[in-house]
Amino acid sequence: MAHPVVRDIGPPPPGWTPPQTYQAYTAFVLDFLADVAMGSTPAARLTALMAVLRMRRDGAARLIAEDFSPDRLGLSEQALGELITAGWLRTSLDAVRAALPHAAPAVCHVPALADDWGIIGMPKSTRKQFNGWFQRLCTHPLLHQQPAGIRLAALAATAASDASGYGTLYTPRTASRCCFTSRDVTVPALMTLMRAGWLTTVQPGRSHAAPVRFRLAPAVRGFAPGAPAADASPHRAHVKIDLSGRERRAAAWADDYLARHRHPPALRTLVAALHQENPKTPWSDEQLATSVVRLERDGWLIIDPHGDRLVRPGPAYTRRKTPRSPQPRTPATTPAPPAPPAHRAATPDVPATPDHGYVPDLPLRPASRRTETAETVRRDPLEGLWRIPGAQSILGPAPQRHTPPAPTAPPGRPS
Known part of the structure; x- marks a missing residue:
């Protein structure tokens, strides 16, 4: 006999949204499990929460072997064995292992709730819908392969959020x-x-007493209590914006847009540059946010969650970005003067005077009248040593200056 209610929660009804009361229900049932210390590890606490939410009017909960598979809630039989050993659940591991597909589920009882179900603050009429909301939240693809503690933190954060996704948590109570x-x-x-x-x-x-502020991603804001109903249009439901393989291109486009316009682009502008939009089915904000979840997680983009959701290139792109080398400037070349025609007479080369623009009319400096003679050229460079007082007593008398004889006229010619 199959039990699809346990094995397959299924999607919520069209237009269904989590009531605002789910925020109080989640806080109350988590506080109840914490006050009675049901489970000493996050995995055991999540197992106890699953069993409590599956309790029926007869006071028994149904468990199956698939609940403890790695691909579902990340639970293990060790967590179930801890609850059985501590007396919080009345069942056996063999009974749960035998609850295979197309077999009857294992029946377990919760002694803490045997007398009064109402102590957890949740009416039995809402238990089934609340359990479906809890199962869909904790088995979301974004939480795949996450441990039980992270799934419990996602449940606590989602339940503490408002319709726009903003919420606060206090670290000791969480x-x-x-x-x-x-x-x-x-x-x-x-x-x-x-x-x-x-x-x-x-x-x-700033301290443990101060709250931690956060905001849910657009892809999961529909789980927040009191969130508006998602668009159930049949045309938009099948539209998927696929940006796989365009991570670097998206980051480079955002970087180029920022350099040209001096401000980052909006998310819709970026996605429209990489993917063509059908005018008959415009993209919703949730579709745009879902399309770049992986790019933001891998560090290709940084998206501002406020306002128009401005986009900047992420660290994964800036680390791999090659710096642009400055282009060498080509010096301006002065065209060479044209060659003189062949029939013109050659003129002696006269050095050209450089043209520096305006030259004032200043008097030229007269040339020196000193003329070089043989006497000045052949002067002994050590002649000045004998002018030092006492030099003659050490060096001796100064040498006589040699005067070359005056040239004489050749014989046979009158002088």
């Missing part, structure tokens, strides 16, 4: 609800959600 070992683990868990694309911004407080 650590208690998610069964973290310390309150210092809360902010790193939210940072992990931001890297996974579940959150867009995380602003830690």
